[in-house]
Amino acid sequence: MSFNSIPYLVYLPLVFGVYWLLPARKWQNIFLLAASYFFLGYVQPWFAALIFAVSSVNYLAGLAMERWPEKRRYILTAALVFCLGVLGYFKYADFFLDNVSALLQALGLPSFRWSLGIILPVGISFYTFQALAYSVDVYRQEVKPQRKFIDFCLFISFFPQLVAGPIERSADLMPQVEKRRRVTPAMINHGLLLLVWGFFKKLVIADNTGLIAYKVFSLNEPGFYMVWAGVFAFAIQILADFWAYTDIARGSALLLGFRLSRNFDHPYFATSPADFWRRWHMSLSYWLRDYVYIPLGGSRVPPARAAGNIMLTFLLSGLWHGASWNFVLWGGYHGLLVLLHRWLRKITSLLRIPVPHILRPGIRSGKRLVTFGLVCIGWLLFRVTDTDRLLHLLQLTPWQEDPASRGIAAYLFFLGLLYSLPIWLHGLAHLRWMRHHRLDDTLPRAALMARPLLMALLLLGILVLRSPEPATFIYFQF
C-alpha cells in the first residue's frame, strides 16, 4: 500500500482508531503487526511471507547468540548470509546474470540471455538492513536479544517505516515496542503537521518537479541548459519524494505513539560533501558508518586504506540503491567528493589562510552553492541509467546550444524553483531561526499558533497544486 493512495487515507484512521481502543500493549502490538503485514501484503501477499522469514531467522539468530556466545560469530555469519542472500537474490541476481552475459560476450565466449524476471519485494533493502543491524548489535552485545517473537516481528515490520525507512536501530525502536505507548494532543497535532507537510512535499513538490525532469530526460536531444534544468528538477524531486516518505512515516508513527528518527536535515544547505551525507538519508549514512566503515577500520588506519574504506563504503551505498552501474558510479562519485574535500581541508589547514570575519557568511554560502552543484552532478549519474546516454549528456557544452533552449531551460528552472519554494523557505527558516527549535520539536508560542495556519495552507496547496500525474515514491524501487 502506498502512502499517497486513497486506501492509505482509510487505512491509517482505521488503524489509529482500533489501536487506541485496544486495552493492553500486547494486543496493540499484535494488532499493529497484523496491520503491518496487511500493509505490506496489500499488493503481493508473498511480500509478507518474505519479511516473516527474515524476521524469524534474525530472531532465532539473536536467541542463539545469547545461548551459545562462543559460537556467535558463526551464528551471525549464518544470519548475514541469509539476509544478504535474500537481498542478493531478489535485488541483484538479474543484474549479475546480465553482467556475466555481457562479459562473456565481450570475451568472445558464448553468452546467454538469462533473466530470472524477479519482482523486487517492496522495502527489502530497508528491512534486511534493519534486521542485519539487530543481529550485529546482539553479536557485539550492545543490545539484548528480543525474546518476544511478536515484538521482534513488529520491530522489523512496523508499517510506517517498512517500505522506505528510516532504518531504525534496535536500541531506538525496540524499547518503544516493548513499552506501553501514550499519545498526547500535542503529539497528534505534531503528527498531523508531519503528515500534511509530507503529503505536500510528495504530491505538490516531488510529483510536479518530477514531471519536469521526466519531460526533459525523455527528449531525444535535450541540450546543455535543458539537461541541467532537468537535473535541478530531479534534485528537488528526489529530496522532496524521499523526505516526504519519511515525514509521512514519522507522522503516522507519532499518531501511534512511536517516535521515528529523522532522516533528513536540509541536505541542500550542506557546506561540504561529507556534510551532505550527514543530512541526507541519515539513517543509511549512520548504518553504513557503524556497520561497514568503522568495522573496516574507519579513518584510524593508514591514509591510503582509510581512503579505500571511504570509497568502498560509498560504492556499497551506491549499489544498495539499485542494481545498476550508474548507482555504483554515483556512489563512487560521492566517495571521491568526500575524499577530495578531506584532502582540500587538510591542505587549507596546513596553509592556515586567515579568513576575515566579515567574509565568512559569504564563504559559507559559496560552499553551500558549490556543494549543491556537485550533488546535482551526482543526480545526473543517478537519474540516467543508460551509460551511453549518460556519457553523451555529460559531453554537452553550452557553446553548441541553440539560444532558444536557454529560455526554455530558464522557464523550467523557475517552474521547478517555484514548486520547491516551500522547501527552500523551510531550509532558510531553519538556518536563520529554527536551528534550536526544529519544526518537529519544541517551538516558540508564536510558531505553535502559526502551526494550524501553516497546515491549512499546506492542505490548500495539496488540493490545488498537486500534480496531475501522481507517481510512486522513488525509493520504493530500492
Added chain:
Amino acid sequence: MTGKRRRILLVILVTGLVVLVLALKLPALVANLVVAPRAVLSRQGWRVSFSVPARSLPVDGYTTFLEAGRRVGLNPDFHHAVAWTIWFVPADGQYKVEFAATGKAGLGLDGKTVFPFRAEPGHGRERWLRLRRGPHLLRAELDWDRGGGNYSIGVRVPPLMRLKHLQGEMVAMPRLGSLDTWWLIMGLAAPLAIFSGILATAALLLLVLPLTLGDRPLAVGLTILLVLAPALLIPDLGRREPYIGPMVHQELVRRQPRFVFIGNSMLWSRIDDDLLSELLGGVPVYSIVNFGGLSGIHYLALKYLLIPSGIRPKRVFIFFRGTTLVQPAMRTTGPYFETLIKRISPAPDPEFERLAHGRAVTGAGGIRGILNRLFTVQGNRKTVRDALGQAALLLAVPGLDDSHRRQRQQLLRRVNDRFSLKNVGAAMDRESMHSSDRDPLDFRSAVKDSFLPAILRLGREHHLPLAFIRVQERPPADGVVQDSPEMERFMAELRAFLEENGAALYDFTGDPGLPLSMYGQGDHIREPKEYTPLFFKRVRALLR
C-alpha cells in the same frame, strides 16, 4: 480571551461574512437591478462616447450609437472612445471571449478588466470567462491616432467552439445616465470581497487560535477544524465548467439536426457543419466536439449532451483514431480532462468511473468522489497551476511591457514545441497517445472493459443508429497509409463486433482522396471544407 474581545471579534466575523456575500453578489445586483431595466432592446449595439481633438472645434464627450456586428467601426478621426453595451448571456457556462481592435484597446465586464488597455495590433486576444445567465455590462475602451478604427468581440461556446460575434439579440444599448459610476461600484466588488474575507478569516482565527496552545483533546479537534476550514470553505472560484448540458440541449432542440457528430479535434478539423448541411440539401447537422476527448468522453457526450435533449437524429457518427475505442482510460485524467468531464456530465457517472478509472463509485472511487465534492476548492487547480506557469514565464523573461509579453508568449510556444511528440524519446512516446493508439491490441480481450459496449447499449436503448468513422492518420512522405497485419486483424474484429451490434463502421485508412497535402498539424486536416465533400461522397449511404 476576555468576553469583550470575543464579542468584538464575533461582530467583525459576522460583518465580514455579510459584506463578503454582498460583495460577491454586487456586480449581478447592479447589472440586474440597475443596468438591465434601462436597456434599449430595440437598439442592438453600443453606446459610444468619444472625443475628437483634431477637429477645428474639439469635440469631447460626444455620444453615438453603433450597431453591433462582426466588426464595430468608428469612422471619425477620434482620439479616445468608451463603448458600452449590455450582453445577455443565455445560460450559465464557460465562454471564450475573443477581442481584437485596430489600435490601443481594452475590454471590461461588470467592473472587471477582461483585457487590459494596450495596443496589440494584428493580435486578437482571447480569454475564458465563466458567466452566469443574465445581463452583463461590457465596456470597451479604445484609442486611435487617426483615421478611425474598429473592434470586434467574438464568443465561442463549448462544445462546438464556433465563433459567434456579439450582435443581434445578444446585446442591447444601455440608456442609463452615468455608467461610469455603476462601473466603479461593480469594480469595488472584488477588493471588497477580498478585504472582508481577510477580515472575517482573521477574526475567526483569533477566536480559535489560542486554544491550540493547550495540550488538550479539544485542541486537536479545533486544529483539525481550522486546518480543514479554508479547504472546505473556499469555493471553486474559477469553476468555469458547470455542466453545459442545458446549453447544448437548447441548441439541439433549436437546430433539430438529422445527423449528429461526436468527436474531438479529428472531427473538428474534418467536418464543416454548414457545408455538410448544404451538401445534404439543407438537412441540419450538429457536431459535438470535445477537444482531446476519446472514447470515455464520447460516451459521456452521448449520454449527457445528446440523449437528454430528446432529439433523435437519423444517425450519430462517432469519429475515432486507431485503437482508442477500446482503450477506456486514455485521456480521462489530469486537470484538463477533469474539467472537461465536469463540463459534460452533471455528476460522476458510475460506468465511466468503473471503466476509465477502474473504480466503483463506492469504495476508493467513492471516497475520491466524496473528497472532490467536499473540497470544491480543487476546481481552481487549473487556474492556480496556470498562474504558477505564468509566474515562471515572468521570471524567465522579466518585464511588463508589450515586447516582454510577446517574448513570453513566444517562449511558451517554444516550450510547447520543444516538448511536442517529434522531440521526445521512446520513453515518453510509449506513454503518449500518439503511439499507444497505434499499438495493436487484442480486440476481443480489450473490448470487454471498454466504453464500446456501453456506447452501443446507449444507442440501442435510445434508438440512435450509430456509425463509427475511423479517420486516416497522417500519411507518410510516400503518401501511402497501410495498416500492419495486427491492425488489420483488429479492424476486422471491430467491424464484425459493430455489425453484430447493429452499428456501422467506415474506415478512411488508405483513402486515395486524402493525400499528405490535405493535412495540417499531426493527423488534423488543414481545411474542413476540403474534407467535408469527400466525407459526403464516401459515407453517402449512411447519410440517407
